[in-house]
Amino acid sequence: MSNSSPATIEDVARIAEVSIATVSRAIHTPEKVAKSTRLKVDQAIAITGYTTNAMARSLRLGRSNMILVVAPDIGDPNFSNILIGLENEARAHGYGVLIGHTQNEPQRGLEYLKFLNSNQAAGLILFTGILPFGHRAMTARLPPCVGVFEPVFNGGIPYVGVDDAAGARKAVDLLIAEGHRKIAFIGDSRTKLAHNRRRAGYDAGLDAAGIPAAGRIVMEGDGTIESGRLALEQLFMRDDLPSAFMCVNDQTALGVMIGLKARGYDIPGDFSVTGFDDIPQASFMTPSLTTIRQPRTAIGKRAMALLLEMLSDGTSAETETEILLRPDLVVRNSVAAPSRQWAAR
Amino acid sequence: MSNSSPATIEDVARIAEVSIATVSRAIHTPEKVAKSTRLKVDQAIAITGYTTNAMARSLRLGRSNMILVVAPDIGDPNFSNILIGLENEARAHGYGVLIGHTQNEPQRGLEYLKFLNSNQAAGLILFTGILPFGHRAMTARLPPCVGVFEPVFNGGIPYVGVDDAAGARKAVDLLIAEGHRKIAFIGDSRTKLAHNRRRAGYDAGLDAAGIPAAGRIVMEGDGTIESGRLALEQLFMRDDLPSAFMCVNDQTALGVMIGLKARGYDIPGDFSVTGFDDIPQASFMTPSLTTIRQPRTAIGKRAMALLLEMLSDGTSAETETEILLRPDLVVRNSVAAPSRQWAAR
DNA sequence: TCGTCAAATGTAAAGGTTTACATTGACGGT
DNA sequence: ACCGTCAATGTAAACCTTTACATTTGACGA
Numbered sequence A, B: 001m002s003n004s005s006p007a008t009i010e011d012v013a014r015i016a017e018v019s020i021a022t023v024s025r026a027i028h029t030p031e032k033v034a035k036s037t038r039l040k041v042d043q044a045i046a047i048t049g050y051t052t053n054a055m056a057r058s059l060r061l062g063r064s065n066m067i068l069v070v071a072p073d074i075g076d077p078n079f080s081n082i083l084i085g086l087e088n089e090a091r092a093h094g095y096g097v098l099i100g101h102t103q104n105e106p107q108r109g110l111e112y113l114k115f116l117n118s119n120q121a122a123g124l125i126l127f128t129g130i131l132p133f134g135h136r137a138m139t140a141r142l143p144p145c146v147g148v149f150e151p152v153f154n155g156g157i158p159y160v161g162v163d164d165a166a167g168a169r170k171a172v173d174l175l176i177a178e179g180h181r182k183i184a185f186i187g188d189s190r191t192k193l194a195h196n197r198r199r200a201g202y203d204a205g206l207d208a209a210g211i212p213a214a215g216r217i218v219m220e221g222d223g224t225i226e227s228g229r230l231a232l233e234q235l236f237m238r239d240d241l242p243s244a245f246m247c248v249n250d251q252t253a254l255g256v257m258i259g260l261k262a263r264g265y266d267i268p269g270d271f272s273v274t275g276f277d278d279i280p281q282a283s284f285m286t287p288s289l290t291t292i293r294q295p296r297t298a299i300g301k302r303a304m305a306l307l308l309e310m311l312s313d314g315t316s317a318e319t320e321t322e323i324l325l326r327p328d329l330v331v332r333n334s335v336a337a338p339s340r341q342w343a344a345r
Numbered sequence C: 001t002c003g004t005c006a007a008a009t010g011t012a013a014a015g016g017t018t019t020a021c022a023t024t025g026a027c028g029g030t
Numbered sequence D: 001a002c003c004g005t006c007a008a009t010g011t012a013a014a015c016c017t018t019t020a021c022a023t024t025t026g027a028c029g030a
Helices: A011-016 A020-028 A036-048 A053-059 A079-092 A104-118 A137-143 A164-178 A193-208 A225-238 A252-262 A282-284 A296-313 A341-343 B008-016 B019-027 B035-048 B054-061 B079-092 B106-119 B164-178 B195-207 B224-236 B250-262 B280-284 B296-313 B338-344
Strands: A066-072 A096-101 A125-126 A144-149 A159-162 A183-187 A217-219 A246-249 A273-274 A290-293 A322-325 A328-330 B066-071 B095-101 B123-126 B145-148 B159-162 B183-186 B217-219 B244-249 B272-274 B291-293 B321-325 B329-330
Touching: A011 A020, A011 A036, A011 B066, A036 B008, A053 A246, A066 A079, A066 A104, A066 B329, A079 A296, A096 A104, A096 B095, A125 A296, A144 A296, A159 A164, A159 A296, A164 A183, A164 A193, A164 A246, A164 A273, A164 A290, A164 A328, A164 B123, A183 A193, A217 A225, A225 A252, A225 A273, A246 A252, A252 A273, A282 B280, A296 A322, A341 B079, B008 B019, B008 B035, B019 B035, B066 B079, B066 B106, B079 B095, B079 B164, B079 B296, B106 B159, B123 B296, B145 B296, B159 B164, B159 B296, B164 B183, B164 B195, B164 B244, B164 B329, B183 B224, B217 B224, B224 B250, B244 B250, B250 B272, B250 B280, B280 B338
Parallel strands: A066 A096, A066 A125, A125 A144, A144 A159, A159 A322, A183 A217, A183 A246, A246 A273, B066 B095, B066 B123, B123 B145, B145 B159, B159 B321, B183 B217, B183 B244, B244 B272
Antiparallel strands: A290 A328, B291 B329
């Protein structure tokens, strides 16, 4: 039975003694085929072990059953769980997921554009926050597209993310509830939209607590470990220290914690620290990090569901949808009441 | 110029005033085409923005330009760098990489088998250490396949990994050089081949140092964080403590370190710990972990190169090749000379 | 009895590419 | 002047599927 070359629809048709059209119908629109015929076809399929040749199918249909996911870096700890959500949802609808990473090189982006142009993907999911393909002109016939995490910079593309402001608000509220009054924010609120929104949550929380804008410390940091450490050093130079550091993400928080420990301070005894994202490392840091958890799998699921909906509707784009999920506070051991030094003031 | 539907080879042929066969040849076998013609075709391609329709090409050729990579878990910290190696190498040869994860559910494996049978992948890279598809029978017409990290259990499939024994030997030699005589090994050397080989390196090192087999402590542990902590607890119960823990991987080492810190011990003051893998976390643990680095990108590169070679040679399988790369010792802060308590004995 | 209609099935084209085979034309050797 | 050779190019088939359209069949109402 196990021929060298895989069975085609014709093999099935011959065995079932019907035409290939009937076989195709029995598979895709069974209600259009007599029950007895359906049975014969099913048996023939079982005998031959037939599977549809995806290439031929995609060619005929003019679209593939693959979704391309482009991320700047696969190693990003935020990525893998999102991917699980994306993939499960896609698979449930008969689609497969293809992963690409640009490593922040524009050259790579172009290769993916070529890939898309050769019809190999029916849809696109972007993690990059920006269309990685040079001119908008080239994107003229891009397939349906959904952004994840961050809105996509240069195109009216729907996206699924987290309510950054609400999440940040939970972190700052916790710090305030513990008694902190002087709280520093570290992040790049000028160029990164997600950071900007988290900053907004920070401000809103301090406003609500009646802490004047004058007393706030906002430091620049691009979200890397190094940026956290650097911001901390600058604060020590200035001798303008807060009692708590609200970091725009966990990486930054890690940088701050490394810096504080290097200077011999205790966390959370001397300073409190919060992050954002809840990357896997967060629970293994010493102390374990209090942070805001991204509902990663859920984000992935929603994003893919949205994309698949666009695919079947044919509503290619222009729907500037924005789906924001609610993130949760994860309380661990990096936050405590401010040290006496602060209570004194 | 930017039509609604993508340009086909016929559009190019019309503009270049040649036949489609010539266009195809100009692209794939330029030496068979007159220079002047080649020029016309190149221009026409530039004008139309033509890209080969991958579906049609794959259909005609009977094979795709995609490689399927199956891993048990994409979130595995070992995975992402390997993937970069795999992907770069594939792309350099005109192949794309498709990623699947089985989450250790056999059901998922079957779906990938279906995927392969529908001709959607030209080759297969396995991280699982086992063919994730039930019966060997079904694998009869599997595409060329290469294992990564671990030899694939049920099939004569070549694999690319690391010289576990040599790596483990480096770790144990370091511990011995620091003066440790009583060194525990924690790992699952019975069912996991990689663990078993690391264990062999451990034994070889102790043999070379003239430490009798009787004085060795070997604990079971499946490689999870929890398994490390558990093994540690058992040693404390038995009151049979080593001065150093040589862990089969970094996760186990992390478990041991968490357990030791919970009991108030200092690392490396009271106990030394080594890992294996050098996962990204390793440098952020406190203390940072001395471990054996897997040359991940290199492994990925080699594995893909081997697969592509098999693809072009047509030597489908049966070549039970085993390519082992040399891992390096990464010295950080979790190892020191044994405490006085030990020196006394 | 026949015409009409609907359900079930078949026929054939189309989708874009690669390539075996056929054709053309130029050129060198006799 | 003719033939053989070879390089360059063209023609058409094949890869496998889906589906519009055509055909067959049988039921049913007039």
